Amino acid sequence: MYAFSYHSPKTVRQAATLLGKNPDAKVLAGGQTLLPTMKQRLASPSALIDLGKAEGLSGIEVKGRNVVIGAMTRHADVASSAIVGEAIPALAALAGGIGDPAVRNRGTIGGSLANNDPAADYPSAVLALNATIITNKRKIPADEFFQGMFSTALEEGEVIVKVSFPIPSKAAYEKFPNPASRYAMVGVFVAKKGSETRVAVTGAGSDGVFRSAECEAALKARFNPKSLDGVKVKAAGLNSDIHASSEYRAHLIPVIAKRAVAKAMAK
Template sequence: MYAFDYRRPATLNEADLALKAAPGAKLLAGGQTLIPTLKQRLANPGVVIDLSAIPDLKAITRKGDTLHIGAMATHAEVAGSKDVAAAIPGLATLASHIGDPQVRHKGTIGGSLANNDPAADYPAAALALGATMHTNKRTLSAQDFFQGLFATALDDNEILTEISFPIPKRFAYAKFPNPASLYAMVGVAVAETAGGPRVAVTGAGTDGVFRVPALETALTGGFKADALKSVTIPTTGINGDIHGSPEYRAHLIGVMARRAVAAA
């Protein structure tokens, strides 16, 4: 690691001030991506601002038809939350399969979403559920938030504080994990929402998480796995690498989508 200065603000306001005072600073959430990145000297932020001492950012609450999850809630906390299990059980299941138990004790939903790793699980859920991202400055729809590989609409001095999920009729996420890394080769999140069916895919897009209109249309007539059988996913924009060709991943999208719908 390159040397850096460290701040651990106790409030969001202090964090905001620390960010403004240190252009180029990095926010540390659970650190399960940032610390490995620092260790490899792939980042040299000068200042690291640790958000772990701000208690307000960890709350998980249900208000009416919306589930609110603080950005610093860990994967283990989301997986174990009674409110999440009652409102969107598929989201708790998703959280319970991220990484390994130790990573789930540290990694956070906000860290995952702000990092927008193209193989991370949460972005697909946020996009399929039509989540709203709350920052210390504004709110953003998931659609507007994700902007390609490791890219989001967050400004340099903006802090993701909370994610709110409209509670859907049904939701599930199915992933085909790479057996070594456990990252999604393909992960598909499906939701039956008030605005109709939504399908979002992680792990497969050359430009990160994306929705699949053809699958959404197919589900409009009935939220059943069989409804997806006739849909072929084109390989345009689908990622190919040593783990799988675009054709393989495109095929997996259909398979994972059907599994997710069956599980929802």
């Protein structure tokens, strides 16, 4: 790890000001990606702006037909939240399956989304549930937020404050883990709300999380696992590595989507 300066703002506004003053600064949320990267000397920010003491960033509440989760809310808190468990159990289950207990006790939803790791779990929930990312500057719809691997719509000085999830009628997340890292190799979040079914896939796309048009089309008429029988997903644009070829990932997407739909219907 290289030397850096450390800041602990009390408000989001202060954090934004500090970001403006320190062009090479990084925002520290749970640090579950950033700190290991710094330890390996793969990242060398001049300053860390720790949101740990900034007010009003944590917590879970229901607002109308939405569950709103503060950016600094830890995965473990989402996993064990009675509110989330009641309203969107699929989201609680997803949070409970991120990393290991140490990661879940430190990692945050805002940090995960801002990082947009192509194999992270949360982006699939945000995209499938059609959530809204609320920053210190604006509201960003999920479909516009994710802009490719490790890339988001966040601008300089922009900090995620909370995420608002519309409550679906049915939803589930199914993860096929990478055998080594146990990150999602193919993770599929399916959500049905009204007449719309959205299917978001993480871990598989070479450009990060995406919606599977093939699966959504198949489920449009009938939200049922059988609807996905025979669905073919194109391998083009999917990751290929020693753990999974793009063809294998393409094969797994409808298989895992089918399991997710079955899970959603069982609830």
